Amino acid sequence: MSTVLAFDVYGTLIDTQGINEQLQELVGDQTPTFSQRWRDKQLEYAFRRSLMGAYADFSQCTRDGLEFVDRALQTQLSDNDKDALMATYGRLPAFTDAADALARLADSSKLRCVAFSNGSREAVNGLLEQAGILEYFEDIVSVEEVKRFKPDPAVYAHLHNRLEVAAQDVWLISSNPFDLIGAKHAGLHVTWIRRSAEAPFDTWGGEPDMTVSDLNELVDRIT
Incomplete structure (x- = not known):
């Protein structure tokens, strides 16, 4: 699987x-x-x-x-x-590591990449397209489909149910600790993209399953 x-x-x-x-x-x-x-x-x-x-x-x-x-x-x-x-x-740039890392992930037959956002599907589609990284995603899952925002448990349940996978088969990749804590509480695995060495993680939410400094380090560790 x-x-x-x-x-x-x-x-x-x-x-x-x-x-x-x-x-x-x-x-x-x-x-x-x-x-x-x-x-x-x-x-x-x-x-x-x-x-x-x-x-x-x-x-x-x-x-x-x-x-x-x-x-x-x-x-x-x-x-x-x-x-x-x-x-x-609506035209914000992608981080400089995004395109390269996602292109590397695209070579793996064992990984499915989706975008998962508080933003509407239309807004996210536009952002990813103008940033040149839309092609690397199988799907966009927006919270607008359940009309709740992260970190409501309903949005994480919707994510894995819509993709027809178990919660434990999903890894949330995020730089936002509130998002990671919400996903972990809902049974997902989580990776923290700690883009700043000074950034703290919330003390009450447990530790991420993986912490990396950028998306390329993520790819290095999982492929």
């Missing part, structure tokens, strides 16, 4: 810091703070919507996060500025 590698998208394959060049032009020295708080609020709103049973597309969580941080930091972005930032968010 083949093993499924389910790749998180935002922050794992796609670099969410790719927005920073455009932010620099708009908010200057506040860029690092603005970028991090925007990402944090995007995820917070997804978590809250999932708990409330008030699902909205991930892009709405992203826009709401942008609106909040603009108010909180008093950056006074115009509607045109916000629209332009949201458009760029």
Whole structure:
């Protein structure tokens, strides 16, 4: 039986810091703070919507996060500025290791690669296509199909049920500890892509089954 590698998208394959060049032009020295708080609020709103049973597309969580941080930091972005930032968010670049690592995985007959994301299928398809890595995925599994967000157990159950494999035959590949803890709780194996040596893992979630510094190290260890 083949093993499924389910790749998180935002922050794992796609670099969410790719927005920073455009932010620099708009908010200057506040860029690092603005970028991090925007990402944090995007995820917070997804978590809250999932708990409330008030699902909205991930892009709405992203826009709401942008609106909040603009108010909180008093950056006074115009509607045109916000629209332009949201458009760029739909064209974020892949990490430099993604294409090479995925191409190497494509040579294995024992591995199935899927993208698994909080983003809508349409948004993820567009991101992966413009980044030149869509061809390496058998499928895109989006949480919109169950209208819950990671780390709700329902989304991980949906992942392995839709792919018709047991939970233990799926490895989640992610740089986001909250995602990994959720997947491990749901019975999946997990690999942490620890892109920064300073990045901590949550102390209460148990250790990942595997930790690597980038996607190429992942391929080296599993093929």
